[in-house]
Amino acid sequence: MSPGAAAYSFSRRGRTPRLLGVLICVYGALLAAIIFYNAARWLMALLALPTLPALYDLYADPTAGLRLDDAAIRWHSGRRHGELALDEIDHMRLDTRWDLSVRATAVLRSGRRIRLPDESLPPHRALEAALMARGLRVERHHFTQL
Structure with missing residues (x-):
């Protein structure tokens, strides 16, 4: 081992601008499908379900x-x-x-x-x-x- 080597540290947070951007795009696309294509709301809600963990990360901001x-x-x-x-x-x-x-x-x-x-x-x-x-x-x- 290299004595005296500086400690290496890394951290990340759950709430990031990238996550916010992705969620805005996904929910915007689902909303556009409802408004412009008269998509079934229940189907769009079903398609939004996989985004719930990301929405929780945005809210809770885990590290x-x-x-x-x-x-x-x-x-x-x-x-x-x-x-x-x-x-x-x-x-x-x-x-x-x-x-x-x-x-x-x-x-x-x-x-x-x-x-x-x-x-x-x-x-x-x-x-x-x-x-x-x-x-x-x-x-x-x-x-x-x-």
Whole structure:
């Protein structure tokens, strides 16, 4: 491990301008379908149902993040929190999924695997660099089925 390396920290919030923009566009399109095409309101309401989790994130503004220092990796996502000492970790596994998202799993020396919550992860290249700066081995696996 590199002694004295600065702690790496990442956080994000649920309420973002991008989320607000997407919701405005979706609800605007549904409303336009009702007004201009006389679409069935029950059908438009059914199409709006998948947006409810995003609407909740806009309202509740949950936070998620990760902090990595020379002793431990800590993460939080909403009400969930976790912490692992770096000396417990054998290696970190970064899996690129078919949808191009990256999942991070801590493989412990005991063989146990702990998946870090997706929403608490920083961009994968920054995470990989921060992990390697602390002497952790990182395994990359592309397009595997989990």
